[in-house]
């Protein structure tokens with residue numbers, strides 16, 4: 329089902345090389361089409377959004393923007409077990425993100441007040457996929473951090489929201505819903521239309537059209553990143569439970585034919601036992617053809633000779649989820665670089681992180697965990713630097729600033745400083761401004 333490669337072999341080097349080079353999805357195949365959609369929505373607004381929703385989703389939303397929705401009623405209509413799961417998840421996600429609050433700061437240094445002000449973004453767009461499957465979990469995982477940050481308007485963009493989505497939107501504090509999916513929804517959020525004011529930032533996962541549209545509008549609006557197919561890197565030693573490791577690998581493989589599922593282990597016997605588990609477990613899944621395709625094309629087991637090498641390989645691969653099936657997960661985690669989500673110990677399924685542990689499941693993929701972080705409250709704030717000079721401080725720094733400016737050939741910069749200094753001197757120290 330998946331090949332096993334031992335460190336030192338050519339096959340191991342090739343497999344690791346392919347993983348390290350995997351990068352973000354190649355969006356080139358759809359870029360031209362998406363560019364047309366984005367430009368049309370930018371130029372024509374609602375009319376173009378309706379046109380593309382009719383073309384790709386075969387329906388006409390009415391209304392396109394839902395300003396008030398009865399999320400509480402939708403929640404009440406859900407089957408009680410699902411309702412309880414959503415409420416538990418929302419509560420846990422909120423409490424986790426409350427730890428991420430970032431305070432600004434101010435201090436004074438020799439007559440110069442410096443600081444940083446942190447304010448929430450005013451208006452954000454949260455995309456929740458709605459093509460092949462529905463993800464109320466993604467609504468919670470994207471919108472709750474925004475709500476905790478204090479964002480005033482949270483627009484959920486999703487095609488034809490059902491009760492599960494409306495209930496999640498209600499629990500997450502979504503303020504309005506754009507009933508559209510795909511590139512047209514992203515363009516409407518980025519540029520605004522008659523019925524929808526533009527947003528400051530767009531977050532959340534989606535398919536290749538959504539990802540490409542986010543990339544194209546970036547700069548006119550902020551984005552969280554480009555989410556590619558799901559990934560899991562399971563790290564295991566010889567004490568790991570092969571059936572549990574196999575179950576974790578399959579739990580991400582079932583997302584997408586292109587998901588990356590990788591086992592890195594210090595034990596050849598464990599690798600063989602995991603591979604033996606995969607077939608029967610896969611056969612029992614409803615999405616067996618998706619998970620099977622992912623395993624066949626992008627799955628592999630890499631066998632290394634030490635925990636140090638395990639950490640090195642995990643750092644190189646930089647997976648979205650890294651699950652630690654080893655005797656001392658904390659010690660190994662300490663040696664692995666990068667962001668993403670770490671699931672520590674055999675009793676921590678990746679699925680717990682996907683649904684309700686607390687941290688957002690919107691994570692860097694395609695190796696972006698080398699530098700990227702989970703979606704968080706910090707994604708929904710804007711920072712302003714604060715600088716305030718007193719007169720003595722400017723008299724002290726002024727000559728240095730002017731010298732620096734002239735060295736860059738920027739006279740006007742120098743004069744803006746010198747004017748203040750000379751005016752102050754002319755007025756005998758009684759100049760305007762701060763003493």
Ligand SMILES: NC(=O)c1ccc[n+]([C@@H]2O[C@H](COP(=O)([O-])OP(=O)(O)OC[C@H]3O[C@@H](n4cnc5c(N)ncnc54)[C@H](O)[C@@H]3O)[C@@H](O)[C@H]2O)c1
Nearest residue numbers: 384457458459460461509510533534535537555583689690
């Ligand atoms: N990383 C995460 O946290 C996470 C979470 C949930 C889902 N996902 C991923 O998000 C993706 C969701 O994809 P999806 O397709 O189910 O839903 P989606 O909502 O992202 O895309 C559906 C939209 O695609 C557009 N579309 C479809 N065919 C098109 C075409 N030919 N031309 C232009 N636009 C077209 C339509 O407008 C449609 O509304 C999956 O890959 C899934 O694995 C990721």
Ligand SMILES: N[C@H](CO)Cc1c[nH]c[nH+]1
Nearest residue numbers: 463465466558559682689
């Ligand atoms: N594992 C996905 C992120 O890679 C998130 C998700 C949503 N639902 C279940 N899982």
Ligand SMILES: [Zn+2]
Nearest residue numbers: 579580583682
């Ligand atoms: Zn998942």
